[in-house]
Amino acid sequence: MDTQFVGSDAVADALEAMRKALGDDAVLTARADLDEFRDPFYVLGSAENDVSAAVMPTCVEEVQAVVRIASAHGVPLWTVSTGRNYGYGGAAPRVPGSILVNLSKMNRVLEINEELGYAVVEPGVRWFDLCEALEASGGKWWSSIPDLGWGSVVGNSLEYGRGHTRIGSHAENVAGMEVVLPNGELMRTGMGAMTGNKAWHAYPFGFGPMVDGLFFQSNLGIVTRIGWRLMPRPEKYASCWVHFDGDDIIVPVIDAMRDLMLDETINNYPFLGRGVAANTEGQPDLDPKSEKWALRFALYGYDEIVEAKWKIVERVLGSIPGVTLGRKMFDGTDRVGPQEGIHDDKVQAGIPGMELLDLYKVPFGPDTGHLDFSPVGPLIGSEVLKMVRLVRGMYEEFGEPYAAGMMLLPRSILVVSVMFFDPKDAEKTKKIYENYDPMLQRIAAEGYGLYRAHIFKMDAVAATFDFNDHAYLRFVETVKDAVDPNGILQAGKQGIWPKSLRGKAKS
Numbered sequence: 168m169d170t171q172f173v174g175s176d177a178v179a180d181a182l183e184a185m186r187k188a189l190g191d192d193a194v195l196t197a198r199a200d201l202d203e204f205r206d207p208f209y210v211l212g213s214a215e216n217d218v219s220a221a222v223m224p225t226c227v228e229e230v231q232a233v234v235r236i237a238s239a240h241g242v243p244l245w246t247v248s249t250g251r252n253y254g255y256g257g258a259a260p261r262v263p264g265s266i267l268v269n270l271s272k273m274n275r276v277l278e279i280n281e282e283l284g285y286a287v288v289e290p291g292v293r294w295f296d297l298c299e300a301l302e303a304s305g306g307k308w309w310s311s312i313p314d315l316g317w318g319s320v321v322g323n324s325l326e327y328g329r330g331h332t333r334i335g336s337h338a339e340n341v342a343g344m345e346v347v348l349p350n351g352e353l354m355r356t357g358m359g360a361m362t363g364n365k366a367w368h369a370y371p372f373g374f375g376p377m378v379d380g381l382f383f384q385s386n387l388g389i390v391t392r393i394g395w396r397l398m399p400r401p402e403k404y405a406s407c408w409v410h411f412d413g414d415d416i417i418v419p420v421i422d423a424m425r426d427l428m429l430d431e432t433i434n435n436y437p438f439l440g441r442g443v444a445a446n447t448e449g450q451p452d453l454d455p456k457s458e459k460w461a462l463r464f465a466l467y468g469y470d471e472i473v474e475a476k477w478k479i480v481e482r483v484l485g486s487i488p489g490v491t492l493g494r495k496m497f498d499g500t501d502r503v504g505p506q507e508g509i510h511d512d513k514v515q516a517g518i519p520g521m522e523l524l525d526l527y528k529v530p531f532g533p534d535t536g537h538l539d540f541s542p543v544g545p546l547i548g549s550e551v552l553k554m555v556r557l558v559r560g561m562y563e564e565f566g567e568p569y570a571a572g573m574m575l576l577p578r579s580i581l582v583v584s585v586m587f588f589d590p591k592d593a594e595k596t597k598k599i600y601e602n603y604d605p606m607l608q609r610i611a612a613e614g615y616g617l618y619r620a621h622i623f624k625m626d627a628v629a630a631t632f633d634f635n636d637h638a639y640l641r642f643v644e645t646v647k648d649a650v651d652p653n654g655i656l657q658a659g660k661q662g663i664w665p666k667s668l669r670g671k672a673k674s
């Protein structure tokens with residue numbers, strides 16, 4: 168990788184200008200301060216993708232100033248909200264020597280709309296912060312959350328992150344954005360494009376083409392606020408489980424789940440796991456030879472509705488041979504149960520925690536790292552089984568334990584698997600990253616693409632999206648060149664490079 172930006176005069180000049188604009192405290196350059204922005208899930212102590220500095224703006228005007236300065240000096244920026252994107256690079260930039268724009272100090276919950284059920288948040292707002300604010304304002308609304316509460320609502324949603332409630336498709340929950348463009352200009356999307364519009368965060372569209380999508384997994388802007396949809400706290404919540412042994416039962420279970428999700432009997436986003444990722448009843452299953460699978464889902468609503476839905480679930484899933492079913496009932500108005508309960512009960516009730524981090528430390532102790540392999544497939548039982556066998560076969564070939572954590576949507580599934588390693592072991596860690604490449608090639612050859620990738624793998628994954636000689640990439644590059652001609656924002660993100668670096672970056 169080109170490291171021309173490390174220690175360059177342009178970076179030094181830009182940092183000087185940023186200090187003047189934001190104050191000395193807002194610009195971090197001491198090595199000890201910057202170490203925390205390294206990817207904790209790569210070779211421990213590796214300086215390979217270090218940032219030159221980190222700037223910590225506290226408001227939109229400061230973000231605009233940073234962008235304008237970077238543009239004037241032609242230096243690359245890399246933006247994170249809270250930088251907890253572990254498994255995909257953490258806060259580390261694609262281009263070494265980039266200046267990190269860390270938005271964790273922009274952490275205000277700007278609004279909770281109690282009538283319409285949405286919140287408006289800045290990028291530094293963590294799941295913990297949002298949920299605390301919702302509780303403090305009366306607890307009428309639940310947020311969806313991902314597995315770990317320390318990340319940001321904005322960062323996770325922009326990466327197509329997922330949660331486990333009824334509104335767990337986080338990118339779809341974003342309702343109206345504010346964005347700093349690469350020229351430093353401020354833009355609002357949807358109805359927000361009209362000054363003073365009253366339905367900015369209530370109506371999903373605008374007047375003309377919808378541009379919100381351009382800012383997901385993107386390097387076209389820095390998002391400084393979003394509207395975020397909430398769900399009403401249900402009267403009753405059932406945390407439900409399906410257990411079965413052996414891969415073959417995946418087929419009827421997935422097909423039944425699809426029917427139950429499409430007719431909205433089950434309307435959360437269920438999770439299917441095995442190995443350390445299947446935290447059944449709070450106990451990780453660490454036996455690499457284990458055949459145990461666990462599927463988790465939830466039912467929400469008035470008492471009568473949850474009871475009626477459970478009867479249907481029992482009829483449909485309970486009739487599959489080899490399957491056992493279970494549920495725990497919680498009163499939606501009394502959060503004490505799930506709060507003290509296990510991770511699986513909490514995440515489906517939108518209660519943020521950190522339990523999964525502890526679970527993921529089991530394989531190699533506190534430093535355990537993981538690299539996630541995340542292909543998307545259609546929600547058809549036979550297809551899911553095929554993907555599981557393909558991926559599992561590769562883990563066996565590489566001599567790695569297979570831990571799967573799959574996320575179901577009504578028509579598709581993320582067949583996420585997790586490669587654990589000890590980042591203190593440089594050789595093994597590098598081997599894990601090498602194993603990823605043949606996995607990617609084989610899964611792409613079968614017609615499956617990845618939904619997300621580590622910074623080191625972004626080019627390789629982008630190359631698999633190859634229809635009509637990479638027409639998609641060429642289109643996005645055209646947009647990139649038009650809106651960011653100096654190529655300052657998030658160079659190389661998702662394999663999208665500015666003109667100045669295109670074809671020059673070595674992986």
Ligand code: ADP
Pocket residue numbers: 246247248249250251252253257258270290317318319320321322323325326385388389390391657660
């Ligand atoms: P989290 O801490 O919630 O896991 P991060 O802050 O690490 O999320 O962000 C994940 C990725 O999303 C970043 O690497 C970056 O590419 C993108 N991103 C995060 N915040 C923004 C933002 N405010 N504007 C544009 N892109 C962002």
